[in-house]
Structure formats: C-alpha cells, structure tokens
Amino acid sequence: MAAEERSxxxxxxxxxIVRPPRSRLDQPKRPRRRLLPDYDPEAFGRFSERIARFLGxxxxxxWMTLVxxxxxxxxxxxxxxxRFDQYPFIFLTLMLSLQxxxxxxxxxxxxxxxxxxDRVTHEQDRKQNERSxxxxxxxxxxxxxxxxxxxxxxxxxxxxxxxxxxxxxxDDRLPLSPAERDEDR
Numbered sequence: 001m002a003a004e005e006r007s008x009x010x011x012x013x014x015x016x017i018v019r020p021p022r023s024r025l026d027q028p029k030r031p032r033r034r035l036l037p038d039y040d041p042e043a044f045g046r047f048s049e050r051i052a053r054f055l056g057x058x059x060x061x062x063w064m065t066l067v068x069x070x071x072x073x074x075x076x077x078x079x080x081x082x083r084f085d086q087y088p089f090i091f092l093t094l095m096l097s098l099q100x101x102x103x104x105x106x107x108x109x110x111x112x113x114x115x116x117x118d119r120v121t122h123e124q125d126r127k128q129n130e131r132s133x134x135x136x137x138x139x140x141x142x143x144x145x146x147x148x149x150x151x152x153x154x155x156x157x158x159x160x161x162x163x164x165x166x167x168x169x170x171d172d173r174l175p176l177s178p179a180e181r182d183e184d185r
Contacts, residue, residue, distance in 0.1 A: 051110075
C-alpha cells in the first residue's frame with residue numbers, strides 16, 4: 001500500500017519541493033499561450049509589397065496632391081466652426097509625417113523581399129550556368145574522342161582506295177598474257 005501511495009504523488013526533491021511530472025521526449029509539447037498575437041510574415045510581406053507598389057505610382061501622387069489641396073482649401077475657406085486645422089496646418093503635417101513613417105519601413109520590407117527573390121533567382125541561374133558549362137565541356141570531350149577514334153577507323157572510301165592501290169601494285173608486278181587480259185574485259 002505504501003508503494004501505491006508513492007506512485008500517486010509526484011516525487012519530491014531533497015528539499016521536499018514537489019516537482020511536476022516530466023514530459024515525454026517523444027511527444028511534442030503543448031503550445032504555450034503567447035502574449036503577442038500570431039501573424040503570418042508572408043501575408044504581411046505581400047501586404048507591404050502591395051502598399052510599396054501603390055506608393056510608387058503616379059496615381060498615389062495625384063491622390064495625395066488632391067487630398068492636400070482639398071485639406072488646405074477646406075481649412076482656409078470653410079466656415080470657421082467647420083475648420084479642423086488652422087493656418088500652420090499642424091494636423092496636416094502630423095498626418096504626412098505619420099504616412100511617411102509607415103511608408104518608409106514598408107518600402108524597405110518590400111525591397112528586402114525583392115532582394116531575397118533576386119538572390120534566389122541569381123543562385124538558380126548560377127547553378128544552371130554551371131550545369132551548362134559542365135555539359136558543354138563533356139560534349140566537347142566526347143566530340144574530341146570521337147574525332148580521334150574516327151581518325152583510326154577505316155572508312156569505306158579509305159578501304160576502297162587501299163584496294164585500288166593494291167590492285168595497281170599487283171598489275172604492275174605480274175605481267176599478264178594477252179589472252180588473260182582479253183578475258184578480264
């Protein structure tokens with residue numbers, strides 16, 4: 001019975017502190033609760049690229065110019081009780097600074113992602129070029145070996161010319177009688 005009681009209670013250390021049971025190493029841990037929300041970095045990167053692409057267009061400049069013109073005209077010519085930003089336009093300056101402070105990091109993030117894509121593309125191009133060079137060198141060696149091999153192979157024309165030379169040599173060495181010469185014709 002004492003053994004059963006010991007197995008139910010967690011083991012105590014030398015100081016009498018009760019330790020939690022050990023987790024198994026062959027099983028994944030339970031996910032912890034996080035203080036910060038989870039986000040998908042790829043989704044955020046795509047979002048920043050869309051914003052950076054829009055900020056780099058003429059359409060953005062036209063819209064920004066129109067907003068500023070309307071802002072200034074409204075705060076100069078609207079009735080006094082409807083104006084929300086008086087002459088030095090402090091609120092407009094704050095809004096433009098806020099827009100710039102968010103635009104700059106988003107543009108940098110988009111550029112970093114583009115640099116990463118370019119790096120991967122260049123690496124793939126470099127590997128493809130290395131493979132092409134290796135293939136070209138292999139084919140060059142093969143063609144050279146074939147040429148060398150063909151230099152040693154007896155072709156039909158070469159054999160024919162050798163046989164003709166041998167026949168001429170035989171004709172020169174053996175004089176034929178006139179009767180044999182007529183039969184050959």
